Amino acid sequence: MPADTPLPMLGGLSAADFLGQYWQRKPLLIRGAFPDIESPLSPDELAGLACEEGIEARLVEEHGRDAKGNPKPWQVSHGPFGEATFARLPESDWTLLVQAVDHYVPAVADLLEAFSFLPRWRLDDIMISYAPPGGSVGPHVDQYDVFLLQASGQRRWQLGGAVDEDAPIIDGIDLRILEHFEVEPDQDWVLEPGDMLYLPPGHAHHGVSQSDDCMTLSVGFRALSADESVTSFADYMGETLPASLRYSDAGMTPPTDPGELNDEALERMRRLILDTLDDPAQLAQWFGRAMTQPKYVDQLVPQEEPTPVEELSAELEAGGYLERTLGSRFAWRVLDDNQATLFVDGDGLACAPGLARALASQAPIDAELLAYPGAATLLAGLLDRGSLSWPTDDMEDDA
Template sequence: MSPETPLTMLGDLTSTEFLRDYWQQKPVLIRGAFPDFQCPLSPDELAGLACEEGIEARLVEEHGRDDQGQARPWRVTHGPFSDATFAALPDRDWSLLVQAVDHYVPEVAELLERFTFLPRWRLDDIMISYAPPGGSVGPHVDQYDVFLLQGMGRRRWQLGGRVADDASIIPGIDLRILENFTVEPGDDWVLEPGDMLYLPPGWAHHGVSQSDDCLTLSVGFRAPSADESLASFADFLGDKLPDSLRYSDSGMTPPADPGELDDAAIERMRHLLLDTLDDPARIAQWFGRVMTQPKYVDQLVPNEEATDPAELVAALQQGEELLRSPGSRLAWRDLGEGRATLFADGDGAECELALARLVASETPLDAEVLAHEGADILLTALLDAGSLAWASELEE
């Protein structure tokens, strides 16, 4: 689709206009972003996911109690939960949050294809929250972009503008609830099913359920922090740099005082660090791996036994297809001269550019992919790593 095509989900803005005027700059409310929207799962199905081992789920109670039974303003508990947990909840003022629902429900995962006006590797997951009347997680701020799509019922959203990094947070709970929240004039709406609110990072917001069976889908995006990135890149470089690359002061002049750490020494160290870090090729290889790391380490299940590439070729030639595994993340980087790095779930492999683009797309992989040099070896490695799976097995 052309970036100049108006999109209903963006309020008839083109993707170019949205990215230029709103993305990471200011909120926008889009009425009817998904006309006649039908939520892809029910509250009971969401609760069922929250009862399963390995699925990240939280219960947030506004009028909770601590472990000693004392009343406190907020309480957060982590799943998995039981039917008895839900049966004991009050009629209002609580929320259930389930992360990465797109990893478990294909119909939810399909919604991500509506967001291809943004890089696929920027997408994180779709969290779905359920709340009876009055349910919320308090006024808070996130440090990532999010699209809040109303799936069922009605939710009132109030915005409080950008929040400083040192804003006061209520202590002692597993939530970043703001101690002070003031609604900006005009930024107060009730969303109906199919309405969507986009929020850039750092924008205070407060959403409260206005009806029974309120479901909200939160499409979140990855944004590594500077401290996380520096630590991660340093670890990546540590495996790549020779031991001989060290601080050097060849040609230095005699010090005026042997105890002084002078400007020249600091400048030599600065150049060593900056010259080591400022390598676009290394940064690209590290960044591709970081941005394709699985959300959960145990999400992908590697094969216990290595697959014979000849068996994979035979299966494809007999009509089988390979698909990306739920939760798998792929991207590619053009290396020039028809070559690319295919990044898959935190790893990278060099291959034909056309092959990398094909594998990283949503297109099912059939026998035609074998026309590309090295496709059998690459696909076998991805299958054994759990990044790809046979379509017939995913349908079971």
């Protein structure tokens, strides 16, 4: 789709207009972004997910109690939960948050295709929240881009503008709730089903449920912090460097003071570090691995036995097809006319550019891909590691 095509989900803005005017710059309210939306999960189904082992879920109560039973303004509990937890909850002022629902529910994962005007490798996950009237997680700031899509019920959103990173937060709770929150003029809206609010990083916001069936989908985007990036890239490069590459000071002049770290020594060390790290090819290989690192590694279930390549080819040629495992992450980068790197779940695999591009898209994984050299072996390896899977007859659209 051309970048200048108006998109209804962006309120008639094109992808180019949205990226140029709003992305990582300022919020955007979009009425009727998904006019025909139906919540892909019921509150009971979301609660059922929150009761399962291995699924990241939180329960936020605005009027909670500490370990000694004393009242406190906020309380956060982490799943998995039991039925007794939900049975004791009041009729208002609490929120259930379930992370990465797109990793478990195909109907939720399908929503990500609507955001294909953004790099697929930037997508993180879809969190879904349920709240009765008054449910909230307090005014806070996120350090990532997010689209807040109202799936059912109503939620009131108030925005407080850009906030400094060192803004004071309330101590003693497992939430980064701001101590001070002031609503900006004309930044106070009630979202109905199908409405969507985009928020760039660093903007204070406060959402409060206005109904007893408030379900909100949060489509979040991953962005490595500077400290994560430096540490991760240095570790990656360190695994490739020979032990013989060391600090060197051949030809140095006699030091004025043998105990001083002089400017010349520091410059030699600086050059060693910068020259070592300034490698665009290695940076691309690291970045692809870093941005496809799975959110939950234990979701990828390897095959117990290696897949025979001939059997896989025969199955595809007979009309079978493979699916990308929910939660798996794919990206690709071309190296030359004949070779590319397919990045899958934190790894980098060499293959033909056309094959890499197809696997990193939503194209069918069927017999047509076998035309690429080495495709059957690559697909078998991805199946064995759990990044691909055969479709199952009993796969449900809900949990």
